[in-house]
Amino acid sequence: MKLATVRTESGTSAALQVDGGLVLLPFADIGEWLRAGSPAVEQYDGGARVALGAADFAPLVTAPGKIVCVGLNYREHILEMGRELPAHPTLFAKFADALIGANDPIVIPHGSAAVDWEAELAVVIGTKVWRATEEEAAAAIAGFTVANDISARDFQRRTTEWLQGKTFDATTPLGPFLLTADEAGTAPDLEISCAVDGVAKQKAGTGDLVFGPVELVRYISAVTTLNPGDVILTGTPGGVGDGLNPKEFLADGSTVLTSISGIGECRNTCITR
Numbered sequence: 001m002k003l004a005t006v007r008t009e010s011g012t013s014a015a016l017q018v019d020g021g022l023v024l025l026p027f028a029d030i031g032e033w034l035r036a037g038s039p040a041v042e043q044y045d046g047g048a049r050v051a052l053g054a055a056d057f058a059p060l061v062t063a064p065g066k067i068v069c070v071g072l073n074y075r076e077h078i079l080e081m082g083r084e085l086p087a088h089p090t091l092f093a094k095f096a097d098a099l100i101g102a103n104d105p106i107v108i109p110h111g112s113a114a115v116d117w118e119a120e121l122a123v124v125i126g127t128k129v130w131r132a133t134e135e136e137a138a139a140a141i142a143g144f145t146v147a148n149d150i151s152a153r154d155f156q157r158r159t160t161e162w163l164q165g166k167t168f169d170a171t172t173p174l175g176p177f178l179l180t181a182d183e184a185g186t187a188p189d190l191e192i193s194c195a196v197d198g199v200a201k202q203k204a205g206t207g208d209l210v211f212g213p214v215e216l217v218r219y220i221s222a223v224t225t226l227n228p229g230d231v232i233l234t235g236t237p238g239g240v241g242d243g244l245n246p247k248e249f250l251a252d253g254s255t256v257l258t259s260i261s262g263i264g265e266c267r268n269t270c271i272t273r
Contacts, residue, residue, distance in 0.1 A: 001041070002177040002263075005029040007056040007101075015050065016041045017177065022055055024048045030178055031061040031229030034126050034142055059099035060145050060175040061124065066230040067094040068220050069149060069166065073235025074208050080243040089211045089219055094149075094167045094233070102146070102176035102266040107273050108252060109168040112152035115250040115270070118236035119194035119258045121206045122147040123213045124178055125230040129221045137217035140226065143180040144188065144213075146266050147233050148173050148258040150250070153242050173258060173266035174231065184262065187212050191261040192237060196254055204237030206260075 002017040008024070014033045015022035024047045027033040071090040072078050078085055100106065108115055126142025150172060156165025184190075189207035193200065211219070216232055241248040250256065252272045259265040 001180050001183060003030055003033070003041070003180070004055070004175065004177050005058045005060050005062060006050060007058050012058045012062060015055075016044070017052070021052050022050045024050065029058065029060070029062045030124070031064060034124070034228035038126055038142065057102040057176040059101055060178055061229045061231055062099070063096050064229050064231045065227050066224065067096065067098070067233065068230070069094050069233040070211065070216060070235040071162065073210050074204060074237040075210060076204060076208060076238035077236055077240065077243070078210070080238045085210055089216060091220065092162045092166060094172060097169045098167045098172040099174050100170050100172060100268065102173055102264070104170070104173065104268060105271045106150055106173070106250070106256065106268045107168070107170040108250065108270050109152040109155065109171065112154055113249070114153035114242070114247070116151045116153050116241045117194050117196060117201060117250065117256050118149040118151055118240055119192050119202050120147045120149050120233045120236050121190065121192060121260060122174060123216065123232040123234060125217070125226045125232070126228055128225065128227050129217065130225040132218050132221040134214060134218055137221065138186040138214045140217055141181045141186050141213055142228070143178045144184055144260075144263060145175055145178050146173070146258055146260045146263050148194065148256060148266060148268070149233055149236060173268050175264070175266060177264045179263045186214050188262075190263070193259050194239065195257040196250065201241070202237050202239035208237060209234060
């Protein structure tokens, strides 16, 4: 099944996709639904409905306790950046203030002249897990969504740590839907793509990941407890602007379309503020 978080007159609400629309659920967002134990949504079928075309998507999880990101995790992208395949996942963090909804504007990071696109498959955690076995890691995956790790490359390269280039406010679309793992499996091979102003930039299969979702949950949970609603961005495929010759970057007015087959798409226009 597919679920979302939408804005309403009273705040935000988790929602279940049904034919032609969304049924609102009595949870503020998908994170709250997961923390409640992912109760069966069929019992809420009589709830208020929103037409799909009228939905105002909020970030799928509005305030995750953790956003853990993975760098250099697609074979093609690693090669285009002139690096060797890693022995272990490269991890960095992102803060919740960076998240935006599937159709919200991306705010160009102030002072950056090198804002790049990075289409990503995001894993959403459904149950608390710590030092997980492979089986426990798989069971902890609630499902998958679409993300774009918009990056300020000039800030990113100021030091050997990447954080400052990765977590500017209002830069990271997350949504619109959660495709649950009971439908997708825990190692889906989906087509991921990114287009900028209608021009295709990235296209790959998530099967090209060096470290897949289950392996990432197992590895990250050995470092820190993962809780329901936590999010893992699994890395981006080749085709980022920083890897092109000449390099290409986003600017005020650029439109970024991030798509993953079977899940949905984020369409975000860049603005300055």
